[in-house]
Amino acid sequence: NAGVTQTPKFRILKIGQSMTLQCTQDMNHNYMYWYRQDPGMGLKLIYYSVGAGITDKGEVPNGYNVSRSTTEDFPLRLELAAPSQTSVYFCASSRTGEIEQYFGPGTRLTVT
């Protein structure tokens, strides 16, 4: 099993551009999550999903959108990128509940 995979690993965006961060898991987990981590800080939840077709906002959803059309994929869309969105983005999944989450390697995004 590859676990949780994320693409791209790195990206530089100009202000106002848009992009989609991809996340795929092959563990047949129902729950998937998107976090951002700013330097020296903990993880802040952006959006999460408890199953295909179901998504909900986390702590910091503004400026982002998600969709969950399949169990495996949970893409994160950034519209009109802003410097405040410069961060490392982690996708995670868990089988049931949130006891043990499996994280992807992260996407390092810079908006200039």
Added chain:
Amino acid sequence: GQSLEQPSEVTAVEGAIVQINCTYQTSGFYGLSWYQQHDGGAPTFLSYNALDGLEETGRFSSFLSRSDSYGYLLLQELQMKDSASYFCAVRSKAGTALIFGKGTTLSVSS
């Protein structure tokens, strides 16, 4: 609001024992988790406590006191590879996701 407090840095030497504390303030509580993260890599799950008491997994143990809204991670026989950031996280409502603390950076020296 909801918050988790943990020390920002801890230092120790190889072979020693270190305790990383976490206090939380949340509207509800379903469990306290601990994650390890090396140099900005992917966080990895270490332990989970839903009930009061101590959970032991090898060199690592985790403790929870629900009445005190407090928990800690205990690392024994420290090794250089234990140098990392450690995050506590709380699930405050059923069916929702974790809230993470800001992390504690552990530096282990020889």
